Amino acid sequence: MILLATDFGLAGPYVGQLHLVLGRLVPEVPVIDLQHDLPAFRPDLASPLLAAHLDWAQPGDVVLAVVDPGVGTDRRPLALRLDGIWLVGPDNGLFEAALRRARSIESYEIVWRPERLSASFHGRDLFAPVAARLARGDRSGLAPAEPTRFRDWPDDLPRIVQVDAYGNAWTGLRAAHLPAGSRLRAAGRTLERARTFGDVPPGTAFWYENSSGFAEIAVSGGSAAETLGLRPGDPVEIVVGDC
Amino acid sequence: MILLATDFGLAGPYVGQLHLVLGRLVPEVPVIDLQHDLPAFRPDLASPLLAAHLDWAQPGDVVLAVVDPGVGTDRRPLALRLDGIWLVGPDNGLFEAALRRARSIESYEIVWRPERLSASFHGRDLFAPVAARLARGDRSGLAPAEPTRFRDWPDDLPRIVQVDAYGNAWTGLRAAHLPAGSRLRAAGRTLERARTFGDVPPGTAFWYENSSGFAEIAVSGGSAAETLGLRPGDPVEIVVGDC
Amino acid sequence: MILLATDFGLAGPYVGQLHLVLGRLVPEVPVIDLQHDLPAFRPDLASPLLAAHLDWAQPGDVVLAVVDPGVGTDRRPLALRLDGIWLVGPDNGLFEAALRRARSIESYEIVWRPERLSASFHGRDLFAPVAARLARGDRSGLAPAEPTRFRDWPDDLPRIVQVDAYGNAWTGLRAAHLPAGSRLRAAGRTLERARTFGDVPPGTAFWYENSSGFAEIAVSGGSAAETLGLRPGDPVEIVVGDC
Numbered sequence: 001m002i003l004l005a006t007d008f009g010l011a012g013p014y015v016g017q018l019h020l021v022l023g024r025l026v027p028e029v030p031v032i033d034l035q036h037d038l039p040a041f042r043p044d045l046a047s048p049l050l051a052a053h054l055d056w057a058q059p060g061d062v063v064l065a066v067v068d069p070g071v072g073t074d075r076r077p078l079a080l081r082l083d084g085i086w087l088v089g090p091d092n093g094l095f096e097a098a099l100r101r102a103r104s105i106e107s108y109e110i111v112w113r114p115e116r117l118s119a120s121f122h123g124r125d126l127f128a129p130v131a132a133r134l135a136r137g138d139r140s141g142l143a144p145a146e147p148t149r150f151r152d153w154p155d156d157l158p159r160i161v162q163v164d165a166y167g168n169a170w171t172g173l174r175a176a177h178l179p180a181g182s183r184l185r186a187a188g189r190t191l192e193r194a195r196t197f198g199d200v201p202p203g204t205a206f207w208y209e210n211s212s213g214f215a216e217i218a219v220s221g222g223s224a225a226e227t228l229g230l231r232p233g234d235p236v237e238i239v240v241g242d243c
Numbered sequence: 244m245i246l247l248a249t250d251f252g253l254a255g256p257y258v259g260q261l262h263l264v265l266g267r268l269v270p271e272v273p274v275i276d277l278q279h280d281l282p283a284f285r286p287d288l289a290s291p292l293l294a295a296h297l298d299w300a301q302p303g304d305v306v307l308a309v310v311d312p313g314v315g316t317d318r319r320p321l322a323l324r325l326d327g328i329w330l331v332g333p334d335n336g337l338f339e340a341a342l343r344r345a346r347s348i349e350s351y352e353i354v355w356r357p358e359r360l361s362a363s364f365h366g367r368d369l370f371a372p373v374a375a376r377l378a379r380g381d382r383s384g385l386a387p388a389e390p391t392r393f394r395d396w397p398d399d400l401p402r403i404v405q406v407d408a409y410g411n412a413w414t415g416l417r418a419a420h421l422p423a424g425s426r427l428r429a430a431g432r433t434l435e436r437a438r439t440f441g442d443v444p445p446g447t448a449f450w451y452e453n454s455s456g457f458a459e460i461a462v463s464g465g466s467a468a469e470t471l472g473l474r475p476g477d478p479v480e481i482v483v484g485d486c
Numbered sequence: 487m488i489l490l491a492t493d494f495g496l497a498g499p500y501v502g503q504l505h506l507v508l509g510r511l512v513p514e515v516p517v518i519d520l521q522h523d524l525p526a527f528r529p530d531l532a533s534p535l536l537a538a539h540l541d542w543a544q545p546g547d548v549v550l551a552v553v554d555p556g557v558g559t560d561r562r563p564l565a566l567r568l569d570g571i572w573l574v575g576p577d578n579g580l581f582e583a584a585l586r587r588a589r590s591i592e593s594y595e596i597v598w599r600p601e602r603l604s605a606s607f608h609g610r611d612l613f614a615p616v617a618a619r620l621a622r623g624d625r626s627g628l629a630p631a632e633p634t635r636f637r638d639w640p641d642d643l644p645r646i647v648q649v650d651a652y653g654n655a656w657t658g659l660r661a662a663h664l665p666a667g668s669r670l671r672a673a674g675r676t677l678e679r680a681r682t683f684g685d686v687p688p689g690t691a692f693w694y695e696n697s698s699g700f701a702e703i704a705v706s707g708g709s710a711a712e713t714l715g716l717r718p719g720d721p722v723e724i725v726v727g728d729c
Contacts, residue, residue, distance in 0.1 A: 007651075008651060011523050011650050011651040012650030013520060014650070023516050037651075058267075072682030124697065163254070164256075195362055196314065197315065197363065199315070209362070221284050276505070296499065299507075301510075405497075407500070454611070
């Protein structure tokens with residue numbers, strides 16, 4: 001399978017053109033849209049989200065991932081093979097969280113260039129054709145190279161990384177890594193943990209472990225992002241004990 | 244076919260993960276996104292919309308439907324077979340309108356549980372695997388049980404049930420059930436019926452029978468929701484004769 | 487392949503029902519969503535966008551295109567064969583730019599009518615079944631007829647035609663047709679050309695040739711539509727030399 005995770009959004013022609021290119025090159029390979037609203041221009045926020053998606057990928061899958069504010073500059077295009085899963089995208093930190101969690105790593109720079117390479121849409125012109133080839137087991141056009149590492153980034157990111165359609169605010173913190181009894185402080189509010197929406201009264205703000213393993217700030221029956229005024233990039237504090 | 248109708252929205256990873264699970268389990272079964280913007284948290288508003296979608300389903304299809312504010316609580320997961328069409332989702336009224344219109348009904352509680360069941364995403368963890376099995380004709384994990392009925396709900400719902408991308412405000416009233424000469428009153432305005440957009444001057448608010456059979460409030464060349472200030476859940480009155 | 491380009495939006499059931507109809511009729515034909523946010527009610531703005539999509543189509547493809555404010559009136563439904571590519575949709579100027587660029591043109595009115603034809607959703611009821619038949623090589627239900635031409639429309643449209651998910655404002659001007667050294671004037675600002683986002687400081691407004699060949703107004707790391715207050719339909723001026 002080819003799995004797509006980008007910040008292209010669903011407005012405009014970008015996702016459609018990506019599917020068209022892949023559908024021409026590898027019509028026999030299923031293509032799944034994981035999400036196209038990764039945080040725009042912010043590989044640092046997208047990196048933990050992408051790593052979580054890999055929990056659902058399998059060896060042989062190709063993940064085409066694009067959050068690429070430096071498209072058209074000299075940032076390198078990468079192809080990584082992490083635990084048997086191919087990842088294709090820009091060398092800008094987007095793969096940092098995935099790299100840290102991988103047990104086996106092969107890494108390559110994409111040295112192939114297409115005849116027609118736009119300055120702003122390498123997803124369509126460069127990454128998609130390479131993803132299609134890798135899905136067929138063709139590794140041509142790759143040269144061994146180390147990815148740039150972002151070693152000062154934390155393993156768990158204490159920031160809002162995305163807001164979903166319900167208005168839930170995902171943090172980059174994995175719930176299983178938080179101390180027992182942790183509360184979260186965001187937008188001037190300190191929030192208790194609950195198990196799920198149905199366990200708190202309507203309108204209550206809380207945090208819980210979401211279905212991807214992240215600590216998520218939510219409001220039962222409402223929008224946490226609107227109620228609390230939260231946006232991607234906003235800081236989150238972990239509060240342990242009395243305060 | 245597996246047909247998806249949810250309130251997951253198109254932001255975040257929910258729809259993508261649903262497709263991924265189904266694509267792994269039943270790659271040979273086409274999966275169609277009917278819509279993912281059913282009214283969030285409101286099974287009462289979503290119920291007539293879901294029933295209308297069934298006009299386009301066929302025996303053998305599996306409809307995976309999720310509007311599930313009680314996810315993770317003790318509300319039961321259901322599998323219903325209505326006129327040969329399987330419906331899978333929560334027992335919270337979402338299927339009430341469909342049940343009323345069905346000629347033949349088989350009903351089951353889903354008693355199977357997956358190894359990994361998140362507290363907040365039964366669409367991915369529970370309903371999708373069951374839908375996949377039913378699409379293959381495998382009814383394991385089901386126990387006969389009656390769905391909860393919501394007998395005080397009206398057959399036709401005099402409320403706005405959704406706003407589409409044009410800003411048209413769909414009511415839960417089937418146009419064919421309204422008395423001849425009916426006008427609709429909403430947001431303090433009384434609206435005449437027209438046949439379609441091209442039959443009224445630009446900017447005019449009116450109602451008409453939409454392509455799904457509902458009475459829909461529209462503004463020619465504009466957004467009825469913005470112009471009139473209509474939102475899902477708002478009441479609508481039927482006005483017959485002079486007023 | 488069947489390629490879809492409409493103004494249906496992603497809210498509501500329209501795109502889903504289109505896929506459902508096509509999936510029933512021609513399950514063996516891949517269907518690609520090029521985009522569903524063509525400018526609503528504005529065939530004049532959508533026309534250059536549709537023509538640009540054809541750069542990625544191939545002989546044998548069927549493009550189902552709908553921006554159809556006159557649906558349900560007496561505007562004619564068309565099937566055009568431009569350089570071997572079928573286009574199906576309303577006769578309202580949506581195909582004007584494509585017609586001008588085509589080397590070979592066959593044109594037909596769709597005279598077939600389905601048993602069930604809604605007043606407002608010919609995409610589902612009329613155009614989709616015809617697109618499915620054409621994808622199978624079946625031309626029944628067509629009668630030779632000339633499309634209405636809109637000869638006073640410019641070859642390159644000096645207006646904003648769409649805003650994408652990043653907030654970039656696409657003009658209807660093809661960059662390759664602009665005089666060397668052209669600047670663009672929009673929303674009271676005169677903008678210089680750059681090669682791509684990474685070549686200007688963050689926050690800078692500029693224009694560049696986008697990945698579809700259009701002159702696009704952008705802000706590095708931000709939203710041009712928000713920063714400059716641009717919306718589809720807004721005028722754009724070409725400035726050559728000192729001003």
